[in-house]
Amino acid sequence: MGRLTGRQKLGWAVIAVLVFVYALFPVLSIFMTSLKSTSDIRSGTFLPPKVSWENYQQILTAEGGARDLFLPALRNSIGISLIATAIAVVLATLAAYGIARLDFRGKKLILTTALGVSIFPVISIVTPLFNLWRNIGLYDTWPGLIIPYLSLTLPISIWTLAAFFRQIPWELEQAAQVDGATPWQAFRKAIVPLAAPGVFTTALIAFFIAWNDFVYGISLTSTSAARPVPAALAFFTGASYFELPVGAISAASIIVTIPVVVLVVLFQRQIVSGLTQGAVKG
Amino acid sequence: MTTSVTPPVAEERAAPGRARARRSDRARQEARLGWWLAGPAFVVMLAVTLYPILQAMYDSLFRYRLTAPEERQFIGLSNYGVVLVDPIFWRDLWVTVLITIITVVIELVLGFALAMVMHRAIRGLRGALRTAILVPYGIITVVSAFAWFYAFDITSGYVNHWFDWVPGISENLNWFASQGTSLFVIIASEVWKTTPFISLLLLAGLAQVPGDMEEAAKVDGATPWQVLWRVILPNMKAAIMVAVLFRALDAFRIFDNVFIMTNGANGTEVLSLLAYRTSIGRLEIGLGSAVSVLLFLCVILICFAAIKLFKVDLTSARGE
Numbered sequence: 001m002g003r004l005t006g007r008q009k010l011g012w013a014v015i016a017v018l019v020f021v022y023a024l025f026p027v028l029s030i031f032m033t034s035l036k037s038t039s040d041i042r043s044g045t046f047l048p049p050k051v052s053w054e055n056y057q058q059i060l061t062a063e064g065g066a067r068d069l070f071l072p073a074l075r076n077s078i079g080i081s082l083i084a085t086a087i088a089v090v091l092a093t094l095a096a097y098g099i100a101r102l103d104f105r106g107k108k109l110i111l112t113t114a115l116g117v118s119i120f121p122v123i124s125i126v127t128p129l130f131n132l133w134r135n136i137g138l139y140d141t142w143p144g145l146i147i148p149y150l151s152l153t154l155p156i157s158i159w160t161l162a163a164f165f166r167q168i169p170w171e172l173e174q175a176a177q178v179d180g181a182t183p184w185q186a187f188r189k190a191i192v193p194l195a196a197p198g199v200f201t202t203a204l205i206a207f208f209i210a211w212n213d214f215v216y217g218i219s220l221t222s223t224s225a226a227r228p229v230p231a232a233l234a235f236f237t238g239a240s241y242f243e244l245p246v247g248a249i250s251a252a253s254i255i256v257t258i259p260v261v262v263l264v265v266l267f268q269r270q271i272v273s274g275l276t277q278g279a280v281k282g
Numbered sequence: 283m284t285t286s287v288t289p290p291v292a293e294e295r296a297a298p299g300r301a302r303a304r305r306s307d308r309a310r311q312e313a314r315l316g317w318w319l320a321g322p323a324f325v326v327m328l329a330v331t332l333y334p335i336l337q338a339m340y341d342s343l344f345r346y347r348l349t350a351p352e353e354r355q356f357i358g359l360s361n362y363g364v365v366l367v368d369p370i371f372w373r374d375l376w377v378t379v380l381i382t383i384i385t386v387v388i389e390l391v392l393g394f395a396l397a398m399v400m401h402r403a404i405r406g407l408r409g410a411l412r413t414a415i416l417v418p419y420g421i422i423t424v425v426s427a428f429a430w431f432y433a434f435d436i437t438s439g440y441v442n443h444w445f446d447w448v449p450g451i452s453e454n455l456n457w458f459a460s461q462g463t464s465l466f467v468i469i470a471s472e473v474w475k476t477t478p479f480i481s482l483l484l485l486a487g488l489a490q491v492p493g494d495m496e497e498a499a500k501v502d503g504a505t506p507w508q509v510l511w512r513v514i515l516p517n518m519k520a521a522i523m524v525a526v527l528f529r530a531l532d533a534f535r536i537f538d539n540v541f542i543m544t545n546g547a548n549g550t551e552v553l554s555l556l557a558y559r560t561s562i563g564r565l566e567i568g569l570g571s572a573v574s575v576l577l578f579l580c581v582i583l584i585c586f587a588a589i590k591l592f593k594v595d596l597t598s599a600r601g602e
Contacts, residue, residue, distance in 0.1 A: 004404065015399055016407055023414040026474060027421065030429035033438065044453075046440045091323040098319030102312045110320050117331045119531045121581055123554040124574040125330070127561040128337035131348070151330040158323060212422050214538040215554070219562050230424040234542060246438045253425040260420035268413040275419075275479070276486035 027257060034250035041246050055251035066236070066248045072224035073232030074256070080142055080228060081210035084149035089203045092157030093195075099158075100165035111162065118155035122215045125151060130219055140221045145228065148216045153206040160205060163277040164198030201274035204267060208260065229256050335578060341571040348565035361572035371556065371573070375580075378552045381465065382533040385472050389529055390522070392473065393480035400481070401488045419478040427542035430471035434458070461549040468539050468550060475539075476532065480525045487521025488514070527588045531581055553577045 004012070029046070036043065037052035058064035060071075099107050129148055130139070138144035168191060176186035217231030224232075233252060236245045264271065342362070345355045365371050396415055403411050418426065432438045434457040445451045457463040491514050499509045515522070537554040544550045546559065557577055561570020 012404055012407060016411065019396065019399060019411055020414050022474075023417050023478075026426060026429040026433070026471075027417065029433050030425065033429075033432050041438050044440055044443045046444070091326060095320035095323035098316040102316040102319075103309070104313035104316030106313075106317065106320075110324050113324060113327055117327045119528075119581060119585065120331050120335075121535045121554065121574070121577050123535070123537065123557045124338055124578040125334040127557065127567065127570050127574045128334040128341060130562055131341070131567055132334075132337070148330060150326055154323060154327055154330075208420050214422075214424050214541070215558070218541075219558065230422050230538070233424055233428065246432060249428055250432065253422075253428055257421055257425055260422075261417060264416045264420050265413055268409060268416055271416060272412055272482055272485075275482050 027261075030250050030253050034247060034254050036247060038247060055247035056255075058248050059252050059255070066245070066252075068224070069232060069236060070229075070248075070252050070255075073227055073229045076142070076145075076224070076226050077211060077228040077230075077256070080145045080149065080226070081207055083142070084146045084153050084210045085203050085207045087146070088150055088153035088157045088206050089161075089199060092154060092161050092202065093199055095158050096161035096165045097195075099162050100168070101170055111159070114155040114158040117151055118159075120151065122151075122213075126215055126219045133220055140223055140226050142226055144220050145213075145216055145226055148220065149210050149213060152209050152213060156209060157202050157206050160202045160274050160277065161198060164202070164274070165195065167277075168194045197270060198274070201267070201270040204263060204271060205274050208263075211256075211260070335575070338571040338574045338578075341567050342569075342575050344568045346566075346568035346571075348567055357568075361569050362576070364569065365572050365576060370551070371576075373549065374551045374553050374556045377465070377550060378534060378536065378554075381469060381472070381536055381552065382530055384469055385476070385533045386526055386529050388469070388473050389477045389480045390526060393477050393525070394484050396477065396481040397484035397488055400485050415478045415481060417478075418475050419482075421475065423475055423538040424542055426471050426475045427539040430467055430474070430539075431458075431543045434467050458544055459548065464544050464548055464550045468536075468543055471539050471543075472533065472536060476529065480529050483521055483525040483528070484518065487518035487525075490521070491517040523588070523592050527585070527592075530584055530588070534581060534584060535577075553580070 032046055032048055033041070034055050035051045035053070036048040037050070037054055040049045040052070043049050059066045059069075061067065095110060098104070099110065125148060133139040133144050138147070170191070172190040172194075173183075173186045176190045177183060181189060212230070213228065214230045214234070217228040218234060221227040221231060227235075229252070233249055236249050236252070343356060343358060345353065345357045345360070347353065400408065400411050400415065434441045436442065436454065436456045436458075439457075441457075442451060442453050442455055446453055455463070457467055495513050495517070496509055499513050504512065535554055536552050537558070540546060540550055540552050540555055541558075546552070546555045551559075553573070554577065557570055557573040560566050560573055564570075
């Protein structure tokens with residue numbers, strides 16, 4: 001590409017600003033709300049009249065009344081999402097390796113099933129689970145959410161990993177063996193380094209999806225024993241029943257958004273390739 | 283993509299019979315290993331979806347309230363009769379379809395524009411643009427719903443103050459008091475949150491458009507508009523279809539935004555919310571299951587319609 005003219009530069013600057021405003025404005029908006037003190041919530045301005053950290057104190061510190069609502073939910077969300085992601089990625093790695101590496105009948109069936117599961121309406125699954133979980137004691141427990149979360153994390157993991165693994169030149173393994181490596185060494189030295197980024201990216205995407213769940217969270221939990229953050233936010237009452245919990249919810253929203261933004265900034269390239277390769281042939 | 287287990291070509295020529303036997307042995311071994319590897323994932327997927335939907339189908343045939351479990355009674359398809367003559371079901375279906383169509387249309391246009399921007403962006407800018415666009419994708423839907431809700435809300439919002447010069451918007455406009463304005467905000471937040479996904483799919487589609495065709499069209503004097511309609515879009519057909527179908531199925535299941543912003547008030551209830559309210563809110567397991575099954579059937583219907591009408595081959599477009 002040649003040198004840009006001044007007008008082109010200006011054009012790109014305008015476009016970039018528009019895109020940034022579009023993508024980040026709602027985040028900025030809720031961040032500004034989180035900085036408003038209780039008395040300023042009704043100010044009707046975008047910027048807080050004066051910056052106040054009281055909402056963050058409310059949900060994070062011992063004196064804050066909403067800490068017992070937020071911190072257990074944060075712990076539940078992190079734990080449940082991580083476990084559901086780990087299980088899905090392990091199962092999906094095995095499956096995707098088989099699909100990409102071996103020739104067997106039923107590959108297409110497995111991929112089609114994954115596709116079918118990913119378009120399944122969550123609410124159709126939740127009604128019977130709600131009843132069953134209550135009967136067998138999984139209601140309002142971690143496993144009671146981890147199991148249904150697999151319906152969210154597993155299909156996308158299989159698709160994404162199968163797409164990644166198809167691009168691995170498996171001949172490398174044989175080449176390494178020809179050079180005198182044992183099969184296991186060949187696999188570990190030649191294939192694992194190539195596969196690892198795909199597995200990591202898949203885990204990231206699966207984690208985002210589990211982290212985002214709301215329907216299972218509100219339907220299959222009733223207390224802070226297992227209720228994840230999105231569901232807890234919906235049932236937030238704040239420090240006082242007589243105050244709008246707007247500030248506390250905004251502060252909690254910002255706290256759960258920070259890790260997402262950090263991961264997106266660090267791994268933008270991988271996430272984009274993972275999302276698109278799993279979805280459309282790259 | 284073929285696998286790289288080398289066929290014993292030389293041996294085959296020398297002793298076809300023995301080689302074939304060995305190859306089928308090998309094939310069987312490979313198939314067994316394949317299923318050992320992929321089986322667990324397959325079984326888990328069936329267990330977490332097929333089983334519940336079968337259970338829902340079964341439950342939908344009963345009069346079954348959790349508050350009165352001893353009155354559980356087989357009533358055949360009566361629940362479906364109740365649901366299908368209820369005006370609320372049809373209103374919710376209509377609202378769901380409306381939201382789906384509007385969001386998909388807006389997202390397609392907006393997503394394509396964003397994809398074009400990312401595709402054409404100068405080197406230094408590309409990464410930053412993609413990162414920004416990925417932020418809404420990663421954000422929890424509930425958080426996005428609250429962000430939009432608080433911005434428009436009459437007590438905590440600033441939108442009314444910013445836009446009070448627009449006819450129809452005044453300081454005391456309550457966006458969540460009527461159907462049209464509520465749906466406007468619900469759709470806006472849905473569009474914001476999910477456009478990144480569609481635009482990344484379209485970006486991948488753009489990458490597949492042969493650059494030389496574009497050049498040739500330009501050399502032949504085609505206007506940018508003609509290049510777009512005659513060269514770029516036709517070559518992206520598969521990506522567009524997949525993006526539309528996936529977003530449509532996703533939008534049809536919309537729940538989080540509506541739950542947070544209106545909880546279905548003022549004619550904004552969607553099908554997922556109706557199913558939730560019936561089974562988990564009112565503990566009418568039988569009736570709620572019937573709604574769940576109908577929602578599931580709608581999703582299947584959309585899928586089949588898309589595959590038949592637009593000839594989308596999902597598996598091929600998804601990389602198989």
